[in-house]
Amino acid sequence: xxxxxxxxxxxxxxxxxxxxxxxxxxxxxxxxxxxxxxxxxxxxxxxxxxxxxxxxxxxxxxxxxxxxxxxxxxxxxxxxxxxxxxxxxxxxxxxxxxxxxxxxxxxxxxxxxx
Amino acid sequence: xxxxxxxxxxxxxxxxxxxxxxxxxxxxxxxxxxxxxxxxxxxxxxxxxxxxxxxxxxxxxxxxxxxxxxxxxxxxxxxxxxxxxxxxxxxxxxxxxxxxxxxxxxxxxxxxx
Numbered sequence: 001x002x003x004x005x006x007x008x009x010x011x012x013x014x015x016x017x018x019x020x021x022x023x024x025x026x027x028x029x030x031x032x033x034x035x036x037x038x039x040x041x042x043x044x045x046x047x048x049x050x051x052x053x054x055x056x057x058x059x060x061x062x063x064x065x066x067x068x069x070x071x072x073x074x075x076x077x078x079x080x081x082x083x084x085x086x087x088x089x090x091x092x093x094x095x096x097x098x099x100x101x102x103x104x105x106x107x108x109x110x111x112x113x114x
Numbered sequence: 115x116x117x118x119x120x121x122x123x124x125x126x127x128x129x130x131x132x133x134x135x136x137x138x139x140x141x142x143x144x145x146x147x148x149x150x151x152x153x154x155x156x157x158x159x160x161x162x163x164x165x166x167x168x169x170x171x172x173x174x175x176x177x178x179x180x181x182x183x184x185x186x187x188x189x190x191x192x193x194x195x196x197x198x199x200x201x202x203x204x205x206x207x208x209x210x211x212x213x214x215x216x217x218x219x220x221x222x223x224x225x226x227x
Contacts, residue, residue, distance in 0.1 A: 004156070033214075035217075041219050042118070042204075042220055043157070058214065090156055101162070102147065102162060103157075103215065104159070105156035105158070107155060107156050108156055
């Protein structure tokens with residue numbers, strides 16, 4: 001089992017460009033999450049999907065959109081990248097929202113916006 | 115907003131010593147979790163303690179939870195160089211029923227041989 005996979009690992013964009021970060025999990029988890037991590041800070045939730053077919057905003061959703069394509073895949077799109085979106089992005093999944101359990105994290109995508 | 119705040123921000127110890135870090139939070143929680151992050155990697159879950167538990171052990175890890183003080187501590191005993199990492203606490207607030215975790219800024223631990 002690969003767990004949670006993310007592509008790409010690194011990306012450099014120019015201001016105004018768009019891109020989609022891909023995430024997939026093979027643990028049959030219901031819930032998936034997108035976080036960003038900035039230096040000296042913990043993770044901040046961008047969007048989450050409690051179950052297939054549902055998505056909802058987290059703490060910092062502005063400038064992002066998501067798609068829960070199916071139970072396995074949850075993508076994050078930046079429509080018009082800004083330098084403030086330079087960060088490391090992590091995808092995570094967990095068994096079920098509302099049930100106390102751990103989250104499993106992908107290796108991250110390092111995004112630089114020039 | 116960050117619910118959990120870790121203390122200290124950084125910790126440097128020698129192999130064999132114990133490492134203790136603390137987490138304080140602001141609102142009532144369902145559970146509190148600790149994660150480890152090695153440099154450049156994703157987070158790895160270490161331990162989960164529910165609000166009705168006071169202490170939990172896992173190998174060389176010991177976690178305590180004091181809900182009256184809204185604080186938790188993580189103790190790593192007999193530390194090894196491989197324990198060098200950042201450690202984050204994450205709270206699952208009662209006010210949020212969807213299990214969305216709120217992470218602190220982390221404690222950076224360096225264990226020297």
